[in-house]
Amino acid sequence: xxxxxxxxxxxxFFPTFFIPRDLSKSLELRRAREFWDRAFMGVTPEVRNAPPxxxxxxxxxxxxxxxxxxxxxxxxxxxxxxxxxxxxxxRVLAVDVSFEAVKIVRERARREGLAIATAVCAAxxxxxxxxxxxxxxxxxxxxxxxPCDAEQAAESVAQVLNPAxxxxxxxxxxxxxxxxxxxxxxxxxxxxxxxEYVAGSRRGMIWRFYDDAEVRRLFRAFEEEEFTVAASGQxxxxxxxxxxxxxxxxxxxxxxxxxxxxx
Numbered sequence: 001x002x003x004x005x006x007x008x009x010x011x012x013f014f015p016t017f018f019i020p021r022d023l024s025k026s027l028e029l030r031r032a033r034e035f036w037d038r039a040f041m042g043v044t045p046e047v048r049n050a051p052p053x054x055x056x057x058x059x060x061x062x063x064x065x066x067x068x069x070x071x072x073x074x075x076x077x078x079x080x081x082x083x084x085x086x087x088x089x090x091r092v093l094a095v096d097v098s099f100e101a102v103k104i105v106r107e108r109a110r111r112e113g114l115a116i117a118t119a120v121c122a123a124x125x126x127x128x129x130x131x132x133x134x135x136x137x138x139x140x141x142x143x144x145x146x147p148c149d150a151e152q153a154a155e156s157v158a159q160v161l162n163p164a165x166x167x168x169x170x171x172x173x174x175x176x177x178x179x180x181x182x183x184x185x186x187x188x189x190x191x192x193x194x195x196e197y198v199a200g201s202r203r204g205m206i207w208r209f210y211d212d213a214e215v216r217r218l219f220r221a222f223e224e225e226e227f228t229v230a231a232s233g234q235x236x237x238x239x240x241x242x243x244x245x246x247x248x249x250x251x252x253x254x255x256x257x258x259x260x261x262x263x
Contacts, residue, residue, distance in 0.1 A: 035204035075141030079105030126156035173233020
């Protein structure tokens with residue numbers, strides 16, 4: 001069993017360098033890490049080595065057109081996007097709240113000879129990495145946060161992006177959080193609209209549907225370049241950080257809260 005990760009500050013990109021984060025100071029982050037560690041520990045080798053769930057040529061082409069070099073993959077999970085971007089010759093830093101996920105990415109990068117830097121870091125704490133990047137990709141990550149945490153994550157993205165930097169974020173459609181094979185799993189619905197699973201293999205997972213207006217409010221300090229809806233209902237959005245900073249990233253937490261929902 002590997003030792004618990006210790007805090008290390010990242011001064012710049014170091015290919016294949018492992019930069020762990022100590023999440024013990026935040027109960028919410030520790031709970032998130034525990035759930036995702038448990039989830040990734042159960043992943044089979046076949047799933048670990050599978051390609052991305054969709055063609056990422058549009059992502060690669062958009063980043064190239066923007067002359068991006070350093071790309072931060074937030075909530076990298078199994079590293080499928082990080083691997084694709086590294087193969088496309090971007091300098092990639094892959095971060096995730098899960099120590100287990102980062103170990104999987106490190107091993108795959110080593111096995112495939114790819115220079116992917118890694119860090120155990122929550123999306124809400126990106127500024128503590130001490131870096132600035134040309135682009136951020138954040139695929140289906142903020143859906144697993146309550147509004148207060150999603151706000152912090154949006155602020156963190158702004159803090160690490162260079163002026164005029166690109167951010168790609170995606171959000172699930174309204175049915176995706178509970179329409180999977182375990183839709184019968186028990187969950188609580190909090191007053192802010194967040195689902196918290198309390199049974200089954202999803203126990204401990206947070207999921208929340210953010211409507212289009214909420215997505216735009218979270219990133220209202222950015223310039224929206226493209227907002228598309230996939231056949232699955234997933235929203236895929238490109239934002240660009242203005243050269244001159246604007247005021248607040250998101251509205252107050254209360255503005256993102258929904259009325260209490262019934263199960």
